[in-house]
Amino acid sequence: MKYLFSALAVLLIPIAIAFFMHFKVFSHALGDANGWLGYWGGYLGVLIGAATVYILTHKQLKTQEKLHKGALTSQLKLHKENLEHQKNLQMDSIKVSADMNDQRQRDLIIANLRIEKIDKLVVEIINVSGMISERFNILRDYIRIYDIREKLF
Numbered sequence: 001m002k003y004l005f006s007a008l009a010v011l012l013i014p015i016a017i018a019f020f021m022h023f024k025v026f027s028h029a030l031g032d033a034n035g036w037l038g039y040w041g042g043y044l045g046v047l048i049g050a051a052t053v054y055i056l057t058h059k060q061l062k063t064q065e066k067l068h069k070g071a072l073t074s075q076l077k078l079h080k081e082n083l084e085h086q087k088n089l090q091m092d093s094i095k096v097s098a099d100m101n102d103q104r105q106r107d108l109i110i111a112n113l114r115i116e117k118i119d120k121l122v123v124e125i126i127n128v129s130g131m132i133s134e135r136f137n138i139l140r141d142y143i144r145i146y147d148i149r150e151k152l153f
Helices: 002-020 033-152
Strands: none
Touching: 002 033
C-alpha cells in the first residue's frame, strides 16, 4: 500500500505541476514555464532523494537492530551456558572437597580410637611391668631371706 501511494505521488505530482503551470497565477511570476518546471523538478528531486535516503537508512537501521538483537541473544545464551557450566564445576568441586573432608574426619576418628587403644595398652604394660618389678623384688627378698635362713639353720 505504501509503495502504491509512492508510485501515484511520483506520477501525479509532475502532471499536477504541468497542469497548474497553465493557470494565470503563474503567468504573473517571473520566469517562463521551463524555468518553473526546472525549479519544481529540482525541488521535488531533493524531496524524493531525501525520502529515499530516509527510507534506506531506516531499513538499514532496522536490519542492524535485528542483527544486533540476534548477536545479543546468542551471546546471552552462551553466557548462560558458561555460567551453568561454571556452576556445575563448582558444585562438583564442593562435592569432592566435602567427600575428601569427610574421609579425613573418618581417618582422624579412626586414628584417635587407635591412639586411645595404644594408650590403654601402654597403661596396661606399665601396670604389668610394675607388677613384674614387685614380684621380682618379692622373689629377691624371699631368696635373701631363704639364704639367711639357710645360713642360720
